[in-house]
Amino acid sequence: MSINETKSEEFHKTALIIGSGVGGLSLGIRLQSLGFKTTILEKLDGPGGRAYTKKIKGFIFDMGPTVITVPFFIEELFSLEIGRDNLNLPDFSSESLKSKNIENTSTRKYVEIIPIKPFYRIYFHDKTYFDYDGDPENTRRQIKDIEASDLEGYEKFHRDAEAIFKRGFLELGYTFFNSASEMFKVLPDLLKLDAVRSLFSFTSKYFKSEKLRQVFSFETLLIGGNPLSVPAIYSMIHFVEKTWGVHYVMGGTGALIDGMLKKYHELGGEIKYNAEVEKISLSDKKTFFSKPSVSGVELKNGKKIKSNIVISNGDYANTYMKLINNKDRRWNKDWKIKRMSYSMSLVVIYFGFKSDKSLDLRHHNIILGPRYEELLSDIFNRKILAKDFSQYLHIPTITDKSLAPKGHHAAYTLIPVPNNASKIDWSVQGKILTDKVLSFLDNEGYIPGLQKNLVHSEFITPDYFENTLNSHLGNSFGVEPKLIHSAFFRPHNRSEDIKGLYLVGASSQPGAGTPSVMMSAKMTARALASDFENSIAAWKGK
Numbered sequence: 326m327s328i329n330e331t332k333s334e335e336f337h338k339t340a341l342i343i344g345s346g347v348g349g350l351s352l353g354i355r356l357q358s359l360g361f362k363t364t365i366l367e368k369l370d371g372p373g374g375r376a377y378t379k380k381i382k383g384f385i386f387d388m389g390p391t392v393i394t395v396p397f398f399i400e401e402l403f404s405l406e407i408g409r410d411n412l413n414l415p416d417f418s419s420e421s422l423k424s425k426n427i428e429n430t431s432t433r434k435y436v437e438i439i440p441i442k443p444f445y446r447i448y449f450h451d452k453t454y455f456d457y458d459g460d461p462e463n464t465r466r467q468i469k470d471i472e473a474s475d476l477e478g479y480e481k482f483h484r485d486a487e488a489i490f491k492r493g494f495l496e497l498g499y500t501f502f503n504s505a506s507e508m509f510k511v512l513p514d515l516l517k518l519d520a521v522r523s524l525f526s527f528t529s530k531y532f533k534s535e536k537l538r539q540v541f542s543f544e545t546l547l548i549g550g551n552p553l554s555v556p557a558i559y560s561m562i563h564f565v566e567k568t569w570g571v572h573y574v575m576g577g578t579g580a581l582i583d584g585m586l587k588k589y590h591e592l593g594g595e596i597k598y599n600a601e602v603e604k605i606s607l608s609d610k611k612t613f614f615s616k617p618s619v620s621g622v623e624l625k626n627g628k629k630i631k632s633n634i635v636i637s638n639g640d641y642a643n644t645y646m647k648l649i650n651n652k653d654r655r656w657n658k659d660w661k662i663k664r665m666s667y668s669m670s671l672v673v674i675y676f677g678f679k680s681d682k683s684l685d686l687r688h689h690n691i692i693l694g695p696r697y698e699e700l701l702s703d704i705f706n707r708k709i710l711a712k713d714f715s716q717y718l719h720i721p722t723i724t725d726k727s728l729a730p731k732g733h734h735a736a737y738t739l740i741p742v743p744n745n746a747s748k749i750d751w752s753v754q755g756k757i758l759t760d761k762v763l764s765f766l767d768n769e770g771y772i773p774g775l776q777k778n779l780v781h782s783e784f785i786t787p788d789y790f791e792n793t794l795n796s797h798l799g800n801s802f803g804v805e806p807k808l809i810h811s812a813f814f815r816p817h818n819r820s821e822d823i824k825g826l827y828l829v830g831a832s833s834q835p836g837a838g839t840p841s842v843m844m845s846a847k848m849t850a851r852a853l854a855s856d857f858e859n860s861i862a863a864w865k866g867k
């Protein structure tokens with residue numbers, strides 16, 4: 326009998342997942358395939374969490390993730406069937422995994438995924454740009470135009486970042502760092518690869534040009550990491566994109582969520598909306614020798630649901646501090662949780678506009694402001710709202726006209742801002758920043774005539790992340806990805822405090838971003854499969 330199992334007959338094969346983000350849905354699909362009877366309890370009126378979809382005036386806005394990478398993680402989910410789980414670690418050396426084309430017919434039944442090029446157009450403050458598409462020749466040509474003497478540095482960067490990708494992603498990506506010894510085993514390798522210094526300082530070793538330092542370090546912002554402080558192990562993102570490309574799901578990321586939900590229902594999973602969990606119920610008290618066990622949850626509407634397995638897809642700090650009494654926890658104490666750093670937050674403006682001319686923009690545009698390092702320090706360290714800003718402008722209707730009425734574009738632009746430790750009054754500043762950004766896009770010629778042609782605009786601020794998505798301090802990406810919050814030091818997918826409690830999603834290992842969150846679901850499913858191996862074996866044997 327394994328560690329979390331009591332008696333086989335006590336295991337009802339029921340599991341409750343709090344939250345229907347990409348992590349919650351991925352885990353739901355996995356648990357159904359393993360024979361669990363799973364119910365997802367979602368606070369909102371629809372699925373997706375950060376990937377929720379807004380539909381208004383004929384526009385479809387994906388509220389969150391838009392850059393889809395590592396498509397075979399999606400393929401793997403759609404290929405699962407009841408009794409045909411797949412908890413094996415992928416063989417990254419296999420040729421089929423290196424293929425960038427989505428050929429898998431089981432995926433096509435749910436979603437259509439297409440590659441996007443360039444991956445990003447990165448505008449510098451002087452309006453020159455760099456189209457990054459993963460092609461070394463195109464990259465070299467553009468580096469030559471910016472700073473020819475950095476070509477040699479690029480070759481070295483490419484080689485060193487590839488070595489980090491091989492060790493950090495291909496070999497260690499799925500490691501569940503449950504103990505410090507597992508972490509210390511890999512540390513010498515990471516030190517040898519220089520992967521623990523800050524990403525920006527790592528890129529600065531190879532590039533003299535400020536512009537190129539920015540091109541090769543900004544990507545961690547898309548998962549809430551400060552390039553000035555995330556470890557250089559995150560240079561692997563560059564290689565993840567180069568190896569498998571950047572993709573788009575036709576119909577938007579909402580179509581991916583719909584596909585996942587369809588798969589989950591087909592496997593027999595249930596989901597309840599408007600079902601906010603207010604408390605995780607425990608059956609025993611903590612003693613010096615034993616930890617309490619999960620016995621179910623209590624919803625805000627007073628309803629109680631029993632289960633000896635509860636998995637939280639919600640924010641780590643919120644799960645422990647708001648749903649479980651501090652005295653019932655030995656390790657994840659309030660004082661420790663409060664001392665951790667939480668990722669930056671965002672103001673995101675969703676807008677639709679009339680457009681009769683073609684736009685001189687790409688599907689994914691990064692528009693950098695006049696300051697890079699100083700702005701990052703304002704956001705992450707000083708926690709002040711700067712006068713200048715950088716943004717990620719997403720215009721999916723350049724690829725997919727179905728997201729807007731004829732002759733219109735649907736877009737969002739995302740501006741990194743400090744989380745709510747800043748005490749900024751967003752009820753005032755949200756509107757001011759939104760107006761400033763929209764007039765910038767118009768007046769600086771990125772979207773000429775935007776204000777005149779605007780049909781719809783609305784925005785969210787850190788308050789949305791804090792109050793609607795229940796994220797501590799309104800963080801947008803969970804616990805900040807820093808060295809001291811990585812691997813073993815990142816919240817564990819199997820709770821060390823409560824028997825039967827697990828975490829999945831951006832706050833837990835390995836981290837934020839849709840591919841990582843899908844990996845997290847596999848790691849949590851592996852932990853559950855090992856804790857309940859006898860019951861699963863008995864179910865499979867029936």
Ligand SMILES: Cc1cc2nc3c(=O)[nH]c(=O)nc-3n(C[C@H](O)[C@H](O)[C@H](O)COP(=O)(O)OP(=O)(O)OC[C@H]3O[C@@H](n4cnc5c(N)ncnc54)[C@H](O)[C@@H]3O)c2cc1C
Nearest residue numbers: 344346348368374375389390391392602639830831838839
């Ligand atoms: C604007 C934005 C853009 C992004 N862009 C990208 C991108 O391009 N590419 C990429 O890979 N990643 C991107 N990310 C990051 C990525 O979206 C997230 O890391 C990922 O979607 C998080 O998924 P998750 O499963 O951890 O949970 P979440 O999406 O955070 O979902 C958690 C769910 O739990 C629910 N919940 C919380 N508390 C309770 C409770 N008590 N009871 C019931 N339900 C509860 C919430 O309502 C929510 O639905 C972006 C994030 C944002 C915000």
